[in-house]
Amino acid sequence: MKFSEFLKEKITSFIIIIFLIITIEIFLMPYYINILIKLYIPISIFFSYFLIVFIEYLKKKNFYNNLTKNLENLDKKYLIPEITDKADFLEGKILTKTLKETEKSMAEHVNEYKFLNEEYKEYIELWIHEIKTPIAVSKMIIENNKSKVTENINEEIEKVEYFVEQALFYARSNNVEKDYIIKPMNLKKIINSVILKNKRSFISKKIKVNIHDVGKKVYSDSKWMVFILNQIIINSIKYSKKDKAEIEIFSKEYKNNIVLYIKDNGIGIKKDNLPRVFEKGFTGENGRKLNKSTGIGLYLCKKLCDKLGQNIEIDSILNTETTVKIYFPKNSFTNFN
Numbered sequence: 001m002k003f004s005e006f007l008k009e010k011i012t013s014f015i016i017i018i019f020l021i022i023t024i025e026i027f028l029m030p031y032y033i034n035i036l037i038k039l040y041i042p043i044s045i046f047f048s049y050f051l052i053v054f055i056e057y058l059k060k061k062n063f064y065n066n067l068t069k070n071l072e073n074l075d076k077k078y079l080i081p082e083i084t085d086k087a088d089f090l091e092g093k094i095l096t097k098t099l100k101e102t103e104k105s106m107a108e109h110v111n112e113y114k115f116l117n118e119e120y121k122e123y124i125e126l127w128i129h130e131i132k133t134p135i136a137v138s139k140m141i142i143e144n145n146k147s148k149v150t151e152n153i154n155e156e157i158e159k160v161e162y163f164v165e166q167a168l169f170y171a172r173s174n175n176v177e178k179d180y181i182i183k184p185m186n187l188k189k190i191i192n193s194v195i196l197k198n199k200r201s202f203i204s205k206k207i208k209v210n211i212h213d214v215g216k217k218v219y220s221d222s223k224w225m226v227f228i229l230n231q232i233i234i235n236s237i238k239y240s241k242k243d244k245a246e247i248e249i250f251s252k253e254y255k256n257n258i259v260l261y262i263k264d265n266g267i268g269i270k271k272d273n274l275p276r277v278f279e280k281g282f283t284g285e286n287g288r289k290l291n292k293s294t295g296i297g298l299y300l301c302k303k304l305c306d307k308l309g310q311n312i313e314i315d316s317i318l319n320t321e322t323t324v325k326i327y328f329p330k331n332s333f334t335n336f337n
Contacts, residue, residue: 006057017049056089063092078106124171128164135161158200162234166296169227173303180221180308187214187260190222191249194229201237207245214251218258218328224304228312229262231297232324236264239322255330262324269316277314278302 007014021042028038063085070083081099138157142150191214195202202209236247248263269277273284281295298314305312311327 003057006060007053010053013049013053017046021045059089060092063087063089078103121171125168128168128171131164132161135164163294165227166231166294166300169224169304170296170300173300173307180224182219182221182308184217184219185222185225187216187218187251190225190229193226194233197230198233198237201234205237205240205245207237207240207247210246210248212248212250214249214260216251216253216258218260220308220310220328224308228301228304228326231301232262235297236262236266236322239266239268240264241266253330257330258328260326260328262326263321265321268318268320268322269314270318271316274314274316278312 024041024045025038028041066085067080071077071080074080074083081096081103084096084099087093087096135157139154142154142157188211191211195209195211201207233247240247244265246265249261250263251258251260253259270285273282276282277284277298278301279295280299282299283295302312305326309329313325313327314322315325316322
């Protein structure tokens with residue numbers, strides 16, 4: 001806050017003081033008063049006014065400078081009312097009161113939103129668990145009445161089951177920190193459970209699965225990792241070639257991390273689509289052509305990996321191959337025998 005800027009705001013009061021001094025001097029002119037007294041009166045009035053203005057400037061300067069400095073250094077700007085100094089002048093008191101009332105109102109709206117969001121999440125989870133029962137019963141009926149028709153129905157039911165699972169994890173993805181347990185897990189065990197989950201698709205599409213060098217232990221949450229790997233494997237299956245399709249899964253250990261590779265020889269991804277594959281709702285050219293993508297799977301994979309402290313990358317050559325890499329940071333918890 002500059003003094004010159006502050007004085008500009010005081011120009012009206014300054015003009016009034018000058019007018020007052022001139023009026024007093026005109027009023028005293030008819031009277032015989034010592035010249036020193038006549039000089040003393042306007043000088044004392046002007047000096048007193050200037051002193052009051054200067055003290056007011058110092059108060060406001062300290063308050064607003066601290067407010068600006070705190071605002072610049074604060075990452076969460078909405079917390080500014082909590083660290084704002086108490087003002088000892090009227091404007092500052094009104095400002096701090098307004099800020100605190102605004103913060104209180106915002107906190108109430110945020111809590112209301114959280115409550116509604118939690119209610120919605122609970123409803124989605126309840127709905128998903130309810131719908132899983134008729135899906136399981138339908139699959140059991142199909143298993144006991146195998147035919148070409150029931151096989152086709154089963155394929156569609158498995159699609160529904162996949163989307164239901166995706167919806168469940170999507171609902172939970174905003175609160176991963178409340179729903180995960182980070183601990184050492186065996187990569188091979190997680191991979192095998194995902195392969196077993198998709199065995200029908202591998203058999204029906206005659207996809208060769210090559211798994212090697214996955215005996216390492218990494219630090220993550222097994223439940224979320226099963227979901228992430230399942231999304232990637234399903235993509236590899238969806239976009240596999242008709243002849244000699246193959247998925248290779250292996251890991252490599254580096255200085256700072258362990259990297260899991262999921263590589264397929266499918267139709268690949270166009271180079272200009274690669275930077276957007278993790279965007280929410282992005283289906284890409286392959287997804288639009290084959291009508292097989294929701295644009296949510298890889299978005300969730302990226303979101304969950306970020307929350308678990310892992311990194312995920314995709315490399316691809318169109319009509320040749322696609323490789324998904326998941327990076328698990330190394331630390332003392334990963335060195336298990």
